[in-house]
Amino acid sequence: MTTDLRNLSDSFDSRPIGVFDSGIGGLTVLRELISQFPNENFLYLGDTARLPYGSKSAPTVRKYSEQNMNFLISRQVKALVVACNTASTQVPENIFCGLPVYNVIDPGARLAATQTKNKKILVLGTRATVKSEAYKNKILMFDPEIQIQSIACPLFVPLAEEGWVDDTITEQIAKKYFTEIALPDFDTVVLGCTHYPLLKTTLQKVFGANISLIDSGSAICEILKNDFKNLKIKPNTTGKQENLKICLTDFGPQFELLSKQLIGAVTARKIDFETVSVI
Template identity: 45%
Template sequence: MSIGIFDSGIGGLTVFKEISREFPQADIYYLGDTARVPYGNKSKETVIRYSIEAANYLRSFGIDALIIACNTASSYALDTLKESLDIPVIGVVEPGVETALRYTENKKVGVIGTSATIRSNSYRFLLEKENIEVFQKACPLFVPLVEEGIVDGEIAELIIKEYLEELVKKGIDTLILGCTHYPLLKKTIEKIYPHLKIVDSSQAITDFLHRENLYFEGTGKRKIYITDESENFERFKNILVGDNIPLEKIELSKLCTL
């Protein structure tokens, strides 16, 4: 049994890491669309097209389930992929919301994400159905920070405070990291705001898979593909999942024609 995971770049490796740990026997194929990162500033139509291309590429490996490890793609393309594919398709939004509902005590939840994710109101819609007061903030500088490896230190702390101070003043007790890049900033966020309960998409996804009784057995194969060479991607890949899984660059034309 095998799992396909795609994201616009580095962030989805946090999901890849957690799923690899929780399902060691599963065959896991990861695609990072590094040539076209970020997705968060793209139109809905473009994100859907990119997502279809990524999904079709991963389908060529005979995957049994697809995980959209990108909040923007989950917000815009989940329904399209569910309709067009005959395998389970899992986004990050619903698992993140379920975790936040378990965490929050005062029913005030903050959501941060790319501009596209926040515009989609995908988190707000599900949370408000449960009578949660939602405070959202687009954090467009977080993805380039992570992609450049600036996840701690003075610059990262200043930008985090600039974005999050407003939400914290609203009294939130739980913060959803609505982008899979953001868990790489999690330690710095916790350092600045230790009282917040942080919802990490990578952990929320694995919890969701267990609750849905989705179990995968295979040979434990691990493959990571990217659409453009990236030193930062390789560095974080080595930090997060080790250097024993080589990167393989695929031609973007191959991805787009499948």
Template identity: 35%
Template sequence: MQNDLSSLSPDPRDRPTASEDARSAFAGAAPERAKIGIFDSGVGGLTVLRELYRQLPHESILYFADTARLPYGNRSQAEIIQFVREILHWMVPQGIKMAIMACNTSSALALDVVRSEFDLPILGLILPGARAAVSRGRRIGAIATPATAASNAYRRAIREMNPDARVWQVGCPEFVPLIERNRIHDPYTVEVAREYLAPLQEQQIDTLVYGCTHYPLLAPVFKTILPPSVALIDPAVHVVTAAAQELEMLGIRETLPALPTRFCVSGSPEEFARRAVPWLGCTPLVEKICLPTVEQQPLPVEAVE
């Protein structure tokens, strides 16, 4: 069932306090303010959302999950670019001042193409994650979706920053479906993680980059498999730091209290709300959105080389 598009979800930053009613009344009376738009294929982007709550608590946020077309990691570049265009064509009229691709696959395959098509800052995860990895080690492993791994996005970014760094990438097709089904603590998930991490352990990596925003939820599993000396890099932390710097530089960082976060999906609102609870600590109000149809364009030459 499609929800009223004017409704706003409860915000996980809000806690039951004596001032909660006053805060809600203020937010309801406040004029509409420009938001930060975040999008992912599913719940993985909530890692970026949580980091935004921590680092930029005054920013109002629009979160979109393209759950009807999840997972992105097995899609072609042409499909990913088309999906991202459709999402941004919907998001921009909603009043966003910045977009964050909370999806490594989109960041790797579509960011450079769509940045020139929209008149607002669009941030991706690859460069912030690569910078953090280079600052921590020289034998770097990246676990990612098959599409992100095949793109070599992390290897290229890391090697450009430090030509002496060694980089190994592993595509992990089973992780996202397992996380989306909340099977994080299943023995099978641990078995799969051991299989994916084995070639990286053989290379004696000193740093592991989460090349998918879903993967931080598996950190407890990874810590039982990898030595404590391996640094775990979550690009979500670093892309939000970059977003804060960009907002400050442009003079558009918010100082008023945030409006409640708006959650939207292309698939089932009820299913997304249920899966979001472990990430948010509450059940969000979720709207179903029909994305606009955008005419498919040929890939730029540089995107297919």
């Protein structure tokens, strides 16, 4: 790996933060990152040629995640954000090839464990995330007395991709999944897939206004703020922001449209799209 020294000094680092997901879900994390760290540069990778990850096996998701991280590293990022819960279950390390790695599960689990008052948490995720028990194990590490139930909601991802984010059908599907809830008085729900914040309005309607919905995107920003403070990552204090770069492993006009809508709401930054290979 060669490093462009013009971007790096003792006190600042203008290299982008690398963020990846299988598809559009990670944009909910990117949106939060851009909004909370407006001085930083970002490079987003959507592995759209192989999405979704949620129905695939653990070794396959690990292999894809490593390929994605190696691609981001080849593009000179200063940190790696795994903006996909399924991928996060297979990336336990905090350092990869010398760079800090942030997965969405640790901060989501920590925030949920802190916020619950009655110590009853519901976790929603893909089949792969639920099967991994990553949230359950992590929440219990913070507080072993918490009761947790996890439910896989495989249709939420295609519903979000279809744009049916606030729709009576989505509401009915949610209600059908939630007939499996055996822990009726939970006060906190972990949105354990980065697509799910797109369905927030519907989910809040189904659960009621008193239930806290934990969004990985907001949770990860708290951890990053700390690491900027203790200089584990050096901030970009040059005052110069580059265009936002979005790399996709498969060309998709629909992705472009949706990312412009989602990201355009929080920044005026121009977006450059590029189709890439990560294999």
